[in-house]
Amino acid sequence: MTHRVLAYYLITPIADPHHEVKIHKVFCSQYDLKGRLYISSHGINGQMSGTVEAAKAYQEWMQGREQFQGITFKIHSHHEHVFPRMTIKWKQKLVAIDREIDFSKRGAHLPPAEWKKLFESGEAFVLDVRNDYEWDIGRFKGAEKPGCNTFRDFEKMAEELEQKIDKENTPVIMYCTGGIRCELFSPLLVEKGFKKVYQLQGGVIQWGLEEGSNHFEGKLFVFDDRLQIPLSDEENEVVGRCHHCQSPANYYYNCANMDCNEFFICCPVCLEANIGCCQGSCQTAPRLRSYNAQSTHKPFRRWTSPV
Ligand SMILES: [Zn+2]
Ligand SMILES: [Zn+2]
Incomplete structure (x- = not known):
């Protein structure tokens, strides 16, 4: 495989996001990198593909910077770029939702092995917070169709969840593609009084890297040229x-x-x-x-x- 596909985000205050956009543009123009990168005063959210050398150079550059210590790159191998061009943009909000997020009220982050224990206990409510069309082609077994295309949908979903489960005692194990959606949605559940909110750290992408297609049926929808990827080489159910x-x-x-x-x-x-x-x-x-x-x-x- 000649290329790497990187997925990453970091929620961290960025004092001058416009300046960060600028230096990112300068750095990335020197390498064979393509992708989609958003920078706001709340952090950075990126998906990128590049030759192995270029991707490595970018990862090392980021990890070497004080500001971005703690960033985790989820890495796939691929034979070519998965983006047509490089887009690096400042965004007012890291994600397009018309509501301030209190990031201090997020759920607990669980690495795949820990999240799996709750999943396997059968006592947790599995909450998919992606879009319907992502669910249509692949999801964790038993996860209900989300109906969660906008933040407002999610608010409605959270209200319905209050009727469905015991907020105090039922663990809610949430997941999304790469983890960032859970960062935004979990504070809402916490604010509503859900006591046991757990986010799959690194999302399904990280799950695939550590657990393969275990408990996951179908394929994972991704927002690049690949559109959908299998989580492992093993034979998997087709749910689409x-x-x-x-x-x-x-x-x-x-x-x-x-x-x-x-x-x-x-x-x-x-x-x-x-x-x-x-x-x-x-x-x-x-x-x-x-x-x-x-x-x-x-x-x-x-x-x-x-x-
Ligand atoms: Zn048509
Ligand atoms: Zn057909």
């Missing part, structure tokens, strides 16, 4: 369903009609039969990408992570 025929399917696609661009799970048979389209009417649309069975897995549009 083809948008057209409802048969088990493991891949997402963008509709070949550029003016539709619908994102859908599709089996290979239906993809070919519909020349890469989500519905019949898209197949005769004027701006149609030509269907190529060999290179269908790259998303056609850029992905912006909702967090």
Whole structure:
């Protein structure tokens, strides 16, 4: 594998985030790095791909800086870049939610092995805080479909959870893709009086690196060209369903009609039969990408992570 894919974030006060953006731009322009990086006064949130040398140089640079001690890079190997370009941006908020987060009220962070003990106890409520379409293609066994696309949805979800479980005694074990969503959502549960809130540290990405596909069914949705990744080489259940025929399917696609661009799970048979389209009417649309069975897995549009 010639490339590394890095996922990382750190919640830490950054006194001058604009300056940090600037020096990041200078550093990254010297290396073969691509990705999406957001910097705010609350911290940094990044996903990046680069040649092994470039990624290593970046990791060492960051880890050598006082400000970013404690940053953890989750690393995958890959044969090429998984981002089309490098975007480094200042953000008012690390994540787009219209609410101040009290980071001092977060849940307890549990490394995968500890989180697993609670999962296996059968007594904890497993809370997926990702988007529905992420859940559709893979999730921890028994995790309910989140319905959690915005922060408001999450507030509603937290209220429903109050009716469902005993706030004082039932452990809530939450998880998301890389850990950052839990950082934002757990304070809300803590504020609502949930006493046992646990976040999967490093999210499903870290789980995959340590536990493989243990207790996880399907694939992990990721916000880059790969779209979905298996957590291990082992045979795993397919939980996604083809948008057209409802048969088990493991891949997402963008509709070949550029003016539709619908994102859908599709089996290979239906993809070919519909020349890469989500519905019949898209197949005769004027701006149609030509269907190529060999290179269908790259998303056609850029992905912006909702967090
Ligand atoms: Zn199908
Ligand atoms: Zn379409």
